[in-house]
Amino acid sequence: MTTITTTIPGRAGELLAALGDRAVLHDMYDAYGSQVYHGLSQHGDHEIRELLGIIRQLPGPVLDLAAGSGRLTMPFLAMGREVTALELSPSMLELLSARLDAGPAALRERCTVVPGDMSDFSLGRRFGAVVLGTTTVSLLDEAGRPGLYRSVREHLAEGGRFLLSTVEMDAARSGENEAEMIVPAGESTLRMYEYWAPGDAARTVTVFPGELDESGEGEVHVCTTTIGVLPADRLEAELAEAGFAVRARHPLPMAGVRHPSVLLEAEVIA
Ligand SMILES: C[S@@+](CC[C@H](N)C(=O)[O-])C[C@H]1O[C@@H](n2cnc3c(N)ncnc32)[C@H](O)[C@@H]1O
Known part of the structure; x- marks a missing residue:
């Protein structure tokens, strides 16, 4: 955190x-900050089109890591997928649950909301896609990322993809x-x-x-x-060390920010 x-x-x-x-002063993801982040996220569709395009090709349920108030979870559900949303911040979890409760039952019934830490989780099931969007991998430090990679490996179905984005500071x-x-x-x-x-x-x-x-x-x-700051080359090297191969790098459109971001599509190889 x-x-x-x-x-x-x-x-x-x-x-x-x-x-x-x-x-x-608040942390962006504490009780007050979560409301502010949620307000910001309502105006952002960054990455969504790209993620939906890739997930459409992948069978099976989706695991949305660090799901926040559901900026990505909701479109994954809307495309008809079963989604597990994992999130650490209790206030974000509350916002996501309230959003699901206020929405159509068909979406709510396909969503499992799980309190958890993306650097160490065990859900006892596998997914066609594990998503860590909005450059959130950068919230973990060097000590936290190996646990993330290990946990993701344990939750990817055969042929499944780990989809994660990072900012290329330029x-x-x-x-x-x-x-x-x-x-x-x-x-x-x-x-x-x-x-x-x-x-x-x-x-x-x-x-x-x-x-x-x-x-x-x-x-x-x-x-x-x-x-x-976690450049894509460094992320790719860390993923390789953790037994993943990056199959594609998808450049993401600039979204009112100064630096470009990229979406990595990785698969377990070893
Ligand atoms: C940039 S926001 C992304 C939220 C959402 N995926 C989106 O696209 O709007 C980062 C989220 O990561 C959550 N987070 C931070 N550290 C975490 C951890 N170790 N495990 C799970 N979630 C974490 C924060 O609470 C926050 O909701």
Whole structure:
């Protein structure tokens, strides 16, 4: 699970310092942050078309790892698949369950929601596709990833695929080390900062309310997450060491972010 970076770099850190006691800092996936992430995810269809295209070719149920509030789970269900959604954050699990409860029974009945850690899980069954989308593999550090690969191997059916995405941080595209964006989230907007200096092992994403009165009064809720930088070549080498072969790299369309991401399609070989 991510931890809060108390020293947030760049303009986000300066803004946080300027807010002083007004600022209430959250991890992006805690009880408050999960609501914010859910609002953001309602406006994002990144990766969905590509994932559906691949999963359509694969028989069997789908395991959606680190499912969050179901941004990917729901379209997998909508295509008629049986889906197991595994997630660590209790607040994300609540949001996903509420979303399923509010939806059609036909979808809800095909979904199993499981609290669990993607770096060590045992569900006692196998899947045609195991998905770890939205560059979430980067939330695990070097110590956590071998457990993820081992657990995924134990859950892939013969011929099944492990589908995972990562961001290719590109120094040439960076320009400035920090980007500031106003992004839609639910019914409102957020001011999002992404900080990464070329060579840094991680990037930091921090969000403030879109309508922020910097000289006003009252609490300001700020959410942050630190995401490791894991280039596709490195991921592919780690997967090879864990007994996977990457059968395809699918470039993903840029989605209002500075850096391109790629979807790896891996299969167990050894
Ligand atoms: C970037 S979000 C992706 C959520 C969802 N898949 C989506 O596409 O919107 C990352 C998710 O990983 C979850 N997470 C973080 N560490 C985890 C772990 N060790 N095991 C399972 N889930 C984890 C977070 O709670 C969060 O919901």
